Amino acid sequence: MFQQVPMVEIDGMELVQTRAILNYFASKHNLYGKDLKERALIDMYVEGMADLNDMVVVFPGHPPEEKDAKLALIREKTINRYFPAFEKVLKSHGQDYLVGNRLSRADIQLVELIYHLEELDPSLTANFPLLKALKTRISNLPTVKKFLQPGSQRKPLLTAEAIAEARKAFRF
Amino acid sequence: MAAKPKLYYFDGRGRMESIRWLLAAAGVEFEEEFFETREQYEKLQKDGRLLFGQVPLVEIDGMALTQTRAILSYLAAKYNLYGKDLKERVRIDMYTDGTLDLMTMIMGGVFKPLAEKEETLASVVKSAKTRYFPVFEKILKDHGEDFLVGNKFSWADIQLLEAILMVEELDASVLSDFPLLKAFKTRISNIPTIKKFLQPGSQRKPPPDSHYVALVRKILQF
Numbered sequence: 362m363f364q365q366v367p368m369v370e371i372d373g374m375e376l377v378q379t380r381a382i383l384n385y386f387a388s389k390h391n392l393y394g395k396d397l398k399e400r401a402l403i404d405m406y407v408e409g410m411a412d413l414n415d416m417v418v419v420f421p422g423h424p425p426e427e428k429d430a431k432l433a434l435i436r437e438k439t440i441n442r443y444f445p446a447f448e449k450v451l452k453s454h455g456q457d458y459l460v461g462n463r464l465s466r467a468d469i470q471l472v473e474l475i476y477h478l479e480e481l482d483p484s485l486t487a488n489f490p491l492l493k494a495l496k497t498r499i500s501n502l503p504t505v506k507k508f509l510q511p512g513s514q515r516k517p518l519l520t521a522e523a524i525a526e527a528r529k530a531f532r533f
Numbered sequence: 534m535a536a537k538p539k540l541y542y543f544d545g546r547g548r549m550e551s552i553r554w555l556l557a558a559a560g561v562e563f564e565e566e567f568f569e570t571r572e573q574y575e576k577l578q579k580d581g582r583l584l585f586g587q588v589p590l591v592e593i594d595g596m597a598l599t600q601t602r603a604i605l606s607y608l609a610a611k612y613n614l615y616g617k618d619l620k621e622r623v624r625i626d627m628y629t630d631g632t633l634d635l636m637t638m639i640m641g642g643v644f645k646p647l648a649e650k651e652e653t654l655a656s657v658v659k660s661a662k663t664r665y666f667p668v669f670e671k672i673l674k675d676h677g678e679d680f681l682v683g684n685k686f687s688w689a690d691i692q693l694l695e696a697i698l699m700v701e702e703l704d705a706s707v708l709s710d711f712p713l714l715k716a717f718k719t720r721i722s723n724i725p726t727i728k729k730f731l732q733p734g735s736q737r738k739p740p741p742d743s744h745y746v747a748l749v750r751k752i753l754q755f
Contacts, residue, residue, distance in 0.1 A: 363631050363664055374620070380602065381626035388619055397610050401596060404603030409585045446584050 387466040399461045406467045410474050413443050417477045422524035439478055444489050451491040472499040538593040539564045545745040546738045548601045549589045557730035558691045559612035574752050609688035621683045628681055628689040632696040635665050639699055643741045654703050661700045666711050669693055673713040694721045702740055
């Protein structure tokens with residue numbers, strides 16, 4: 362629609378805009394909380410995750426001389442801003458899931474993010490026991506477990522080469 | 534009677550402006566607290582009401598909501614401006630994400646050094662004319678209705694009007710090739726709550742000037 366991807370064809374529609382697509386799937390498959398207030402909490406959490414994830418996915422595309430500084434920034438934000446916020450949420454209610462004592466997109470997206478971050482620096486979760494436990498718990502859900510195995514449709518993080526190709530194709 | 538929503542931000546547009554538009558269009562009265570000093574901001578961070586240490590913050594219905602899109606989605610749903618079903622909602626999400634992207638480019642642009650700022654703002658106008666506005670013109674043409682989605686006023690209409698006005702501030706001729714958007718702009722501007730918001734004395738904020746930029750830099754320390 363806006364000359365961009367991702368684009369997903371589903372239910373007779375051509376959907377663009379990552380958030381719109383994620384919102385649609387989460388609603389359709391009951392992963393968006395039970396009411397408006399739970400949805401607001403989930404939205405708040407996943408928007409924060411998106412901010413951090415944006416930094417992570419572009420990281421491989423930085424020129425070598427900028428990489429150290431960018432990685433330091435990702436580490437700093439993860440350890441000082443984002444992980445403490447989510448650890449605190451889990452601690453505050455002591456439940457297995459971030460919102461409403463039930464699996465939601467927030468749990469899935471947080472665990473996805475944790476995996477990405479650990480690829481850049483495995484020590485990031487060291488001081489966040491509840492996040493580590495969430496990661497284990499979510500990874501053991503049958504559908505997630507299957508997705509984490511080789512041969513699934515899960516993709517690796519973009520390499521510098523892939524980003525260079527994308528730059529050429531999309532002209533940015 | 535429920536307490537009014539309370540908005541915490543700088544006295545200027547930034548990321549809070551879309552929230553002000555939505556509340557105003559819905560006819561909801563709201564209070565505002567403006568940061569004038571770094572100390573005020575730090576106090577809010579220490580109070581623990583800013584989940585990721587950032588604003589906008591809106592206190593509503595017993596929640597401390599941050600993250601602009603989370604706030605906007607909540608308000609849109611609460612005030613029945615989010616379509617009648619999932620399929621209408623996803624269209625509203627697609628359209629508002631697009632217009633918010635466009636407006637965010639302008640927001641970021643004003644903080645850049647002069648030459649870069651002019652380049653960014655020129656590129657925004659170009660994006661509006663070649664990427665965003667043609668899409669909305671076609672949507673209105675294809676269904677021939679007064680509103681973007683479901684023949685009913687929604688968050689998508691409010692946000693598109695806001696974006697049109699913002700881009701017109703950069704280039705007054707930007708709608709010259711878009712007759713349906715021109716008619717749309719007039720129509721939506723005449724909705725009573727919006728008409729009121731567009732008048733002087735409302736809580737709508739003026740375009741960012743050097744004073745606003747300096748204030749934000751001082752408080753956020755960048």
